[in-house]
Amino acid sequence: MYGKISITGSTRDYSDNIKKLKKAIHEAEAIVIGAGAGLSTSAGFTYSGERFEKYFADFGKKYGFKDMYSGGFYPFKTPEEMWAYWSRYIYINRYTDAPKPVYDKLLELVKDTDYFVITTNVDHCFQKAGFDKDRLFYTQGDYGLFQCSEPCQDVTYDNEAVICEMYEKQKDMKIPSELIPTCPNCGKPLTMNLRSDDKFVEDEGWHKAAARYDEFIRTHNGKVLYLELGVGFNTPVIIKYSFWQMTAKNPDATYACINYDDAECPDLIKDRAILIEGDIGDVLDDITG
């Protein structure tokens, strides 16, 4: 629907935009945060380079991939190898703290305002930073949950204990066979609760969070700040286009976008948009500093 509307890039002076965003956060009756992968990248969860070498040099050498994302698509020949890879991946990206306190800074900025978060991130960083879990909607799943690969029912399972055990007990890039997780209901293999195909399980927690998000959107129509952080164009419909649309519908709303290299919006809302290109952590520092 936005295909024919020309896009306005971030051209205004950076410090002017920082002031505007600070004011918008301060004056907002409600803030809807939409977060994508760029927010976790800014928090130090990088999937290639030094961090890949630190944790996956052995896998890289044996299988030839050079970043964690590619490794996630590698067709490992056995479940023992596949789970050695994934348990290490989930352990470092879900069960350890983010290297930089970007999520903590964000919480400091919004905690006294009525806020809600919608995110396509699956790394649990919002909860770890202390965001209210009743104000979060994880649309695409969570590394910390398993689901049946079939799936035989709409249920998910906490995986912390088993992931930690796989992580600790793996040897030569293989986990012990007895740790391969199977569905307690049907016995088929378990898999991550991530939306990668139509087998994604939307469990009870997912539906409740979706309903709370809808309710928040429906009941907040005044001075709302739609704050988009690090959202790319992989799945723009979930956050970006939806924020553009809601801003367009509400004349009192402000749309703010912080993105490393891609902060833009349709002309239709450009008078009420704050577009900032840069590292999200640095920008939050400048707002609070």
Ligand SMILES: [Zn+2]
């Ligand atoms: Zn099952």
